Amino acid sequence: MSATPRRRVLIVDDEDSQRAGLAAMVAGWGYEAETAADGQEALDKLATFAAHVIISDLNMPRLDGFGLLRRLGEQGNAPPTIVLTAFGTIENAVETVRHLGAFWFIEKPVQTHALRVLLARAAEQSSLSLEKERLQRRLVYEGQLGELVGRSAALQGVFALIQQVAPSRASVLITGESGTGKEVVAQTLHKLSPRREGPFVAINCAALPETLMESELFGHEKGAFTGAAERRAGCFELAQEGTLLLDEIGEMQPATQAKLLRVLEDGRVRRLGAKSEVQVDVRVLAATNKVPEEAISRGELRQDLYYRLNVFHIPLPPLREHKEDLAPIAEALLRDLNKKHSCRVSGLAPAVFERFRQHDWPGNVRELRNVLERAVIVAGQGAIALAHLPADFSAPPAPSPPVGDKDSVTFRVGATVADAEKGLILKTLEHTGNNKTRAAEILGISLKTLHNKLKEYG
Numbered sequence: 471m472s473a474t475p476r477r478r479v480l481i482v483d484d485e486d487s488q489r490a491g492l493a494a495m496v497a498g499w500g501y502e503a504e505t506a507a508d509g510q511e512a513l514d515k516l517a518t519f520a521a522h523v524i525i526s527d528l529n530m531p532r533l534d535g536f537g538l539l540r541r542l543g544e545q546g547n548a549p550p551t552i553v554l555t556a557f558g559t560i561e562n563a564v565e566t567v568r569h570l571g572a573f574w575f576i577e578k579p580v581q582t583h584a585l586r587v588l589l590a591r592a593a594e595q596s597s598l599s600l601e602k603e604r605l606q607r608r609l610v611y612e613g614q615l616g617e618l619v620g621r622s623a624a625l626q627g628v629f630a631l632i633q634q635v636a637p638s639r640a641s642v643l644i645t646g647e648s649g650t651g652k653e654v655v656a657q658t659l660h661k662l663s664p665r666r667e668g669p670f671v672a673i674n675c676a677a678l679p680e681t682l683m684e685s686e687l688f689g690h691e692k693g694a695f696t697g698a699a700e701r702r703a704g705c706f707e708l709a710q711e712g713t714l715l716l717d718e719i720g721e722m723q724p725a726t727q728a729k730l731l732r733v734l735e736d737g738r739v740r741r742l743g744a745k746s747e748v749q750v751d752v753r754v755l756a757a758t759n760k761v762p763e764e765a766i767s768r769g770e771l772r773q774d775l776y777y778r779l780n781v782f783h784i785p786l787p788p789l790r791e792h793k794e795d796l797a798p799i800a801e802a803l804l805r806d807l808n809k810k811h812s813c814r815v816s817g818l819a820p821a822v823f824e825r826f827r828q829h830d831w832p833g834n835v836r837e838l839r840n841v842l843e844r845a846v847i848v849a850g851q852g853a854i855a856l857a858h859l860p861a862d863f864s865a866p867p868a869p870s871p872p873v874g875d876k877d878s879v880t881f882r883v884g885a886t887v888a889d890a891e892k893g894l895i896l897k898t899l900e901h902t903g904n905n906k907t908r909a910a911e912i913l914g915i916s917l918k919t920l921h922n923k924l925k926e927y928g
Contacts, residue, residue, distance in 0.1 A: 477593045478502045480521035482512045482538065483554065484530040492525060492580070499586060501593075509533030513541060522596040523573075523589060524551040539570040550592035552585070554578055594664060617654050619802045620795035624787040628655070635782045636662035641734070643779045644757040646786030649836030652757040653717060655784060660713040665753055668712030673705050676721035683726050685742055688733070694743025706739045709752045719756040719779065720765045727772045734778050754779070789831040789838065796826055796838075803839050807846045814851040822854050828888055829863075895923055 479501045483489040486507075493503040504519045506512035510533040512526070528535035535553060542548035550573035573592045576585055615629045635642055636659045644652045653672060660670045678686055685695075689704030705714055716722075722730070733739055734754060738747040756779045758765070765771035789796075800818060808815055818826070822845075831837055845858040895913065902908040910920045 477522045477597070478504065478519065479589065479593075480504050480506060480512060480515060480519060480524045482506045482509065482524060482526040482530070482535070484508055484527065488527075495582065495585075496525075496589070499589070501589070509535065509538030509541070512538055521549050523592045524549055525554065525585075525589070526551055527554045529556070536570065539572060543571055550596050552576060552588050552592055554580065594667075615658060617802075618651065618658060619798045620792060621798065622792040622795045624792040625795060628784060628786060631782075631784045632658055632662065635659065635784075637664065638782075639753055640781040641753070641779050642755045642782045642784060643762070643776075644755065644784045644786065645762065646757075646759065647788050647834055648759045649834030650786040650788060651835050652759075652786060653715065655786065656713070656715040656717075656755045656757065659755060660753075663713065663753065665712050669709050670713050670715070671705050671709040672715040672717055674717045676718040680723045680726065683722065684729065687726070687730065688739050689741040691741050691743035694741070698743070701741070704739065704741065706733060706750045706752055707748060709750075711751050713753045713755060716754065716756045716779075718758055719775075720758045720760040720762075720771050724769070724772060727775050731772065731775045731778060734775075789834045793827055797823070799835060799838065800826070800842060803842050804846065807839075807843050811843075811847055813846050813849070815846045815849050815854060816851070817853050819853045819855045821856050822859065825856065825859070825863075828886055830886065892923075892927060895920070896927075 477500075479496050481489055481492045481496065481503060482505075483492065484507050489505045489507070493505050496503045504515055504521070506515050508530040509526070512524070513533070524538075526535045526538060533541070539548065539551060542551075548571060551571075553572045553575040554577075555575050556578050573595070574588055576588060615632060618625065618629065618632075620626070632655065642656075642659060644655050646652055656672070657670060660666055673686055675683065685698075685702070685704065687704050687706065689702050689707055690698050692698060692701050716730075733750075737750055739750050740747045758771075760770070762771060762776055762780070766773050766776060789799075800823075804815055804817065807813070826838075833840070841859060841863060842854070844860060845854045848858045849855070895909070898909045898912055899906070902912070906920055906924075907917055910917045913920070915923075
């Protein structure tokens with residue numbers, strides 16, 4: 471349970487020997503320790519010593535432990551506090567934890583192992599709280615949560631769901647079209663959770679044949695099957711005390727889904743060919759680009775597994791439904807791609823951004839990244855122009871001609887909103903014998919707007 475030197479502990483006790491002994495012990499565990507003789511001195515020290523954890527006695531002169539916790543609570547910046555209590559005052563310590571928000575209490579004389587465990591947990595909680603505050607500030611000012619970027623109502627709703635469920639142990643089902651960022655959401659959940667120091671393991675259920683899926687998930691013993699030359703741990707064991715993402719869960723065969731369900735319920739894994747089971751402590755996240763209810767009706771996803779995984783649901787919107795986020799997403803991707811390819815691209819030319827705005831992005835953010843990556847490599851520096859985009863992307867699609875009788879307008883699937891608007895205006899003009907005033911009245915727009923549209927169409 472080693473700790474990083476950056477985690478700071480303030481020890482508050484009026485007994486010199488107790489204070490010095492605790493400071494030496496805590497420093498020996500890798501923490502940076504500071505001491506104070508009472509609550510008032512602790513408040514003074516905290517002005518310059520930003521403690522991650524406080525270890526405080528209750529009974530002290532001037533300002534006791536109760537008063538210290540009360541003052542910190544009023545200031546709204548109390549780090550987790552471990553209360554030291556003498557025999558016979560445990561009831562006071564419990565009340566302190568309950569009403570004053572102390573992290574926990576430990577009885578004197580202090581048991582070394584117990585204090586070390588509590589201190590590690592308190593420091594972890596403190597770091598998690600600080601990280602959450604940092605991300606919250608970034609979210610407010612930049613519209614960014616981890617690697618996720620956007621200020622639209624759709625993405626802000628996703629951010630809120632992530633922040634709600636990340637600190638828990640609950641399973642999460644992430645749904646959305648391919649390329650919407652389901653794995654990025656899973657990584658963000660992991661980074662915001664108490665398990666973030668543990669491993670994050672992702673397995674793509676669609677990329678593995680059924681014969682290998684069980685081995686990848688649960689592991690195998692030497693000789694369990696032809697080619698099993700040595701023992702191998704599966705993803706559950708590799709993700710111990712961390713997070714496991716089961717990507718494209720709907721592609722897993724029903725027989726394997728049944729075995730997975732048992733592992734999720736029991737928390738125990740049996741390697742292929744093994745006689746005993748291994749206890750695992752893993753938070754499971756699942757993702758799919760299918761509509762779960764439809765996958766269940768087709769027999770592709772077990773209903774009981776769906777209910778086990780869908781403790782908390784995070785649906786991701788397709789990019790075409792929040793195009794107002796195109797600019798910040800593209801900006802973030804360009805920063806990453808410039809670094810990756812050692813380029814100095816400054817942004818998008820207005821014509822490129824307009825072309826991006828007109829595109830429906832069937833491949834979502836993944837498609838956007840691929841288009842930008844090619845453009846960054848081709849451009850090298852300066853602004854990305856239309857010439858830097860793929861040939862089949864830089865030219866806007868030709869309007870889909872309306873089909874149907876003379877009094878109706880129907881557009882083929884794939885037509886953009888701009889195409890539909892243009893087709894409707896031209897069809898209405900045809901219907902009115904090119905009477906622009908009448909056409910504007912039918913369309914519900916001003917004559918000036920109609921003239922501007924026609925000028926735009928050339």
